[in-house]
Amino acid sequence: MSTRESTPTAIAPSGCLLCLQQSTEPFPAPDARNETPPATSVTDVRLNTDYARYAGPVVPSGGVVARIIDEVYELCRADTSGTLADYIPELSAVQPDSFGICLATADGSIYGSGDLDAAFTIQSISKPFTYALALADRGVAEVARHIDVEPTGEPFNEISLDPQTQRPRNPMINAGAIAAAGLIKGTDAADRFARIRRSYSRFAGRELTMNDAVYASEARTGFRNRAIGYLLRGANIIDVDPDEAVDRYFRQCSIDVTCRDLAVMAATLANNGVNPLTRERALTGPLVEQVLSVMTTCGMYDAAGDWVTTVGLPAKSGVGGGILAVLPGQIGIAVYSPRLDAHGSSVRGVKACRELSSRLGLHFLHVTRAAHTAIRTAYTVGDAPSRLRRDAEELAVLGEFGDHARIFELHGDLLFSGAESTVRAVEDTPGELEALVLDLREVGDVSPIAVRMLEDLRTELAAAGCPVGLVDPDGKLGQLASSLDPADVHGRVFIDRDAATEWCEQLVLDRHRPAGQECPAALTVDEHPALAAMPDDERERLAKEFETRTIARGELIVPRDSPRCGLFLILDGRVRFTFTDRDNRRHRLITLTPGMSFGETSMLADMRYANDVYAETTVRVAVLPPARFDELTNAAPQLKLALLERLAAAAYAQADAAVRAVAAHGGV
């Protein structure tokens, strides 16, 4: 294939493409030697990224995706129709058979076939990027006063000024592109071009340079573009020196890129303006939308309509042989093949984009239902109770009223449509609703309208007596702290669903529990259910084997991996078992309350603790130490069996709760 593939620097003799040190002196042209340091603005940060890191061969070979791209490559390679651009000799001096296809995902994977590293001039593909910088420099409204956004249905070199306002019809025709170049801010001509070049470099993720020979040739022969410059100046569309704006346009068109560069530039647009390799922001989100919109209607000149129907991707082509296409949120595509069709676009480039779009299903109007799956699952606290072990009275109340408290787990990006389906599902919940939890942990981006809609929903439900808790440890709804004021509708934010579920259960219990059952009361050893129902003599005999201990809040009662260390009866306070998940986060396994016990299985089976056991509050326990537990086997075997029978009932209920939790959370 082309020798350029392996020698990209041959085309840019002024310096190594990958060399960062060149970045402050990119001006070999005689008329702009005195480059001053660039003005500082939001879009004008210094290049602070070690681009060389990203310029290596990141294209994986082999694999499922690479094979599909290879197929498209082979199919299109057979087409040798079209002709090289020849209006300047440099453009017709390229290898006509050069051909590369590169696909970069919005999260930074790169696939490709063919000449990915052959350098060629960006030409008209520069237009959306200079337009983007003009938008960042001047704002959308100010730019709109100089350049319209209407498709013309005419070739790229039509002058197409609006007869009334004299504005160029859009920034993708030469007149609009020259007007955009005239709007770039900077201290002088050199600085203004340097800012353009640096902006392109941010999109590409490496330092781009200008091809002097192409620039010199363009500057020598571009009479029609000079005429456009003067027309624009005459109509006050350009208020700077028209020669300078046109010269800048020639320079931007002469920047060397590779197929890989263009794919990364496209992927940066796909990734909402953030370069997926360097993680640098090249453009803000709303301006990305504006640029992609204009590319959609005007990017392919007089073939825009056909392009939208058959390819369906915002795109831009250049007479250098490149085409760049973007599937917003997903993929950037670049093709390089220098033989052009009658519209001035790469023949193989158009064909490859068509094939990729059709084979990979990339049309941007392709309908998906992603937005309708915002609700991952929904259930009541009756279906999936918290891991707080409830006593019989509480279980009875929750059994009857558990469907008054519901949990909605959401997922995906929350845009209007997903928020709408969520709000509708909540508003349509049958029966009474006394507490609601929205679990947002699996949610991605949340759009401002979705934030507002969920806030409105919370306010509306709170007014109807239904507090809404969020499981939102990352503050996706913008609320980082949990209010302690129970009347605050923005009150409760939890970091895990179990805590939120317990809060829901408590609201239901507070409303429906008979008076006087507010919380499990402290017990004496005699009153503990493990002993309470025994004949008096047996109970007395057994009770004196137990020791009573008090443990401070937050203290570790039994560390994980402890050997058997006693049979524990809980007399007061709350005891929490925790476990650690795969991401090393600690979660509650279960909380036990007075009247419950733990340690029995470990005592019988002589096994180590699988979990840490903490005092959630100040805790009082009665402990039957291992030695006394063992002695009972000989001293009072029936007494021990009677004790174990009572404890087994509790263990049984616990196992049942674990099963319900597994079933409720889809672990099937």
Next chain:
Amino acid sequence: MSTRESTPTAIAPSGCLLCLQQSTEPFPAPDARNETPPATSVTDVRLNTDYARYAGPVVPSGGVVARIIDEVYELCRADTSGTLADYIPELSAVQPDSFGICLATADGSIYGSGDLDAAFTIQSISKPFTYALALADRGVAEVARHIDVEPTGEPFNEISLDPQTQRPRNPMINAGAIAAAGLIKGTDAADRFARIRRSYSRFAGRELTMNDAVYASEARTGFRNRAIGYLLRGANIIDVDPDEAVDRYFRQCSIDVTCRDLAVMAATLANNGVNPLTRERALTGPLVEQVLSVMTTCGMYDAAGDWVTTVGLPAKSGVGGGILAVLPGQIGIAVYSPRLDAHGSSVRGVKACRELSSRLGLHFLHVTRAAHTAIRTAYTVGDAPSRLRRDAEELAVLGEFGDHARIFELHGDLLFSGAESTVRAVEDTPGELEALVLDLREVGDVSPIAVRMLEDLRTELAAAGCPVGLVDPDGKLGQLASSLDPADVHGRVFIDRDAATEWCEQLVLDRHRPAGQECPAALTVDEHPALAAMPDDERERLAKEFETRTIARGELIVPRDSPRCGLFLILDGRVRFTFTDRDNRRHRLITLTPGMSFGETSMLADMRYANDVYAETTVRVAVLPPARFDELTNAAPQLKLALLERLAAAAYAQADAAVRAVAAHGGV
């Protein structure tokens, strides 16, 4: 507000709008009385839906979304600029203040404010729908020979024929729309229009009728359109009687719709061609893409570029005062307000669409990351074992090699991008991969390219010695049956993840288990771990208390809710505990194998079984009946305690497995 709101029939005096019986006689015009039964084709099914069911007041009042629409409504209502269309007297006779906004989701919810049921003529909004029918009748290629798809940058009434081919530039200008009307199939003129009207009705989800007065007036005064008809005939773009094509165009423009109708029509396009209320297909998916593409570039005439940048929704307006806009996959929007701007579009309509798009974040190039979340979670069989209880040897093998078998749970729609990220993650899996499960149950639509990519992945992995199982009960990858040939790469399809996980574990065990440990061997009572380690005399004493039973494969050993019925030691075969989830599907809770036991907690706690217990294979168990179990307390308490200690160790391991399952499946 407008009196039309409550009396839509006043405008269509020929019959009740909701009355299905009118559907076979929609032709009050004198020139087309003899309608014959329609020709049958894919897009030409008889109306078989009881539309009246869907025509009721489905707009919910109040609620979060309705309030947002009310705000936009109030904001736009203040704008009384613009003028009524007056080229025929009927159009200027409407209530100028009429105003309705209606939003229909792709899954059939409808929101709205204002005059939702005022009737007005569809006018140019008919163009995409007749174009759609022409595409369905003739195919995309044949239609393209008559009508191009390029934006013109010119007003709607420009003739805009391509100078070379004489084709109208696009189907949204009058010339293109008349050409489309000329392409509709049918037995005669009446039939051809009847097919158009029925097609629109399918989109609207109710029987639409023509406004005679408007039609008569249009037919009387449409000289320019008649001229276009003859130009098209002269250029052989129309090969039928041009008067008939133009007359059909006048008729289609005179069909009465309401704001609600247009919203449902838009939602049908958003829903990939299926009416979300009636569930009837009005258009196939690929043609929906074509129609929306043309609406994107050409729908708003000379304001198309501005519309795409500021609203960003494929749309169409009509001089009747309607605007219809579509967010593919999500939402259909309609606005009705008859005062028009200079482009011939509703002033409030344009403003309301702009506000809705901006407030609700509906721009179709708005970047979401939905496509990147195809992998819901991924883990190894070591992280989340199956519910088959493994013996110690098996657990040791799985502990060492469990990360050679992985499970990927996918979700969302699987398009190229999601499939790409999945394939990449699998291909990038560290270490050896000997078995893989793809769980597709939470996946929505799967595009053809995603099917191919996952098939390629399966083939590639199978060739590398890694079989891939699918959890795909709905056959989303097109494979409905599980092959029993172990060499078949499309071999295994499971209906639940647990079965797939067990299959994975077995593959790892088959490869890594030391020879001679292939499956748990059958045991005698003496050999069962519960008794094996006891002193000989104790074991003999205890063994004779047990009864041995054989249970046939599939038989219920203990039904759910059974009272305590014995302590069971498994000697041979596999015993399955099942539970029923919220959707009433039965799942395996756990499978126990020889050397394990069950019933101990129920025996001690005297509680009923929470689960059904089945014989997964032929099973042999040793049972200690309740009476003998109880007698042991007095007869041999130490023996009983010794037995219980051994069984407690097993129970402990089981509880631990349940916890791991909860943690692995995100139930935290």
